[in-house]
Amino acid sequence: MAQGDTTDASTSPPIEPVDTPQQRLYNSRVVLTTYPSQLGIEPIPLHWGAPTASARGPVVVSRSQDTFGKRNAIGAGGGSYCIYRALAVAIGALAPNHRPDFTMTEPTHQIGPFPAWSDPEKIVSMDPWGHATVEHYSEFLDQGVDIRPTIAITKAHMKLAEIDDAIQRGFLRRDGEIVTEGGELKVVKVASEPVWYLPGVAQRFGIEESTLRRALFEDTGGMYPELITRPDLKVFLPPIGGLTVYIFGDPAHISDPTKRLTMRVHDECNGSDVFGSDICTCKPYLVYSIEECAREAQNGGVGVVVYFRKEGRALGEVTKYLVYNARKRQEGGDTAANYFKRTEFVAGVKDMRFQALMPDILHWLGVKRIDRFISMSNMKYQAIVDSGIEIIERVSIPEDRMPADSKVEIEAKIADGYFTTGEVPTGEMLKEVKGRNWDEIAH
Numbered sequence: 001m002a003q004g005d006t007t008d009a010s011t012s013p014p015i016e017p018v019d020t021p022q023q024r025l026y027n028s029r030v031v032l033t034t035y036p037s038q039l040g041i042e043p044i045p046l047h048w049g050a051p052t053a054s055a056r057g058p059v060v061v062s063r064s065q066d067t068f069g070k071r072n073a074i075g076a077g078g079g080s081y082c083i084y085r086a087l088a089v090a091i092g093a094l095a096p097n098h099r100p101d102f103t104m105t106e107p108t109h110q111i112g113p114f115p116a117w118s119d120p121e122k123i124v125s126m127d128p129w130g131h132a133t134v135e136h137y138s139e140f141l142d143q144g145v146d147i148r149p150t151i152a153i154t155k156a157h158m159k160l161a162e163i164d165d166a167i168q169r170g171f172l173r174r175d176g177e178i179v180t181e182g183g184e185l186k187v188v189k190v191a192s193e194p195v196w197y198l199p200g201v202a203q204r205f206g207i208e209e210s211t212l213r214r215a216l217f218e219d220t221g222g223m224y225p226e227l228i229t230r231p232d233l234k235v236f237l238p239p240i241g242g243l244t245v246y247i248f249g250d251p252a253h254i255s256d257p258t259k260r261l262t263m264r265v266h267d268e269c270n271g272s273d274v275f276g277s278d279i280c281t282c283k284p285y286l287v288y289s290i291e292e293c294a295r296e297a298q299n300g301g302v303g304v305v306v307y308f309r310k311e312g313r314a315l316g317e318v319t320k321y322l323v324y325n326a327r328k329r330q331e332g333g334d335t336a337a338n339y340f341k342r343t344e345f346v347a348g349v350k351d352m353r354f355q356a357l358m359p360d361i362l363h364w365l366g367v368k369r370i371d372r373f374i375s376m377s378n379m380k381y382q383a384i385v386d387s388g389i390e391i392i393e394r395v396s397i398p399e400d401r402m403p404a405d406s407k408v409e410i411e412a413k414i415a416d417g418y419f420t421t422g423e424v425p426t427g428e429m430l431k432e433v434k435g436r437n438w439d440e441i442a443h
């Protein structure tokens, strides 16, 4: 019998031992999936939305030998980086049974717990106790159960040319608290990897859990058969990017209703954010929000930027560049009127960010009200308001911060419902908003 035919650890016959590197790393039997009633399968209880960390139980997803039978989650830890971990093991750089030494890794700041942490409907796409593994689940770690944090909290300084410029302009001052004498921003950072409570995710999108499971199974190339065979396991760690929170000022102020909160929720646009591509408003908007956040903190409030790894509206950079080409080459040139059409022709949809899960991180942070929301996105606004958080003021990107070639994008978005304090362009006006021609991009 070939290894690929083996479907069940309890019934499959052992394979003749062969002395290959693979043989030394793993058991000879490949366990393709598991079943709820299978011998040796006894998941550690996990009660999503329970009132305390210990009542909730740890999220256990590792397939390491002494944890395998105790797993209570499907997928793999580390988001998309699970693939690099696999590579490290395969080439012998990482022992498959390596356990992290968590000494001195604990959070630098206390955040929460907040009531939303024990509300099974408020937080469904991250583990609210993901940073407190050592604090709350040490008894399991001591027993040898392989549990990994999915959240880490640290602090740092940021040095940005644009912040130096804001100091020069007198918009920010060196106060030693928020902005150092050297012009650096003090920041508290939170990184979070995705942990999906499948019934909650399905409910958020108004679909059946079984439909969600089937789609996840099919569109990951059948990578996680337990999505189908283990309906008793309700938590899935998907192989996607996570998010980072940048906090300017005292994190305790975020949940304090007497303090003002300025916030931006930003979705990754690597070409603009890091490399300064000028076809969109992403980096200028991000920089503007960092300045506004720092200023709010200097005025006694707090600022928060949440950065999601959802490149190119979660369509990815390859799709994004295909769309750029089609936009620039189409008859009549790159116009705001055809902006979304070109994305839909290539991707089938104009956006795959589906903001319904986004507010989870805000509830994890204890946000109740956002005084200044630095975003024009109607989808982000609606998702946040629908989740029970009040938004007092929406702030659009100042006109003078927009690169000329980004007008196509921003005018198309405004016509599509994005927030603006300015004029909403009509169909005829959108045809007039043109980007740079293809032959003007000379290399």
Ligand SMILES: [Zn+2]
Pocket: 269, 272, 280, 281, 282, 283
């Ligand atoms: Zn962009």
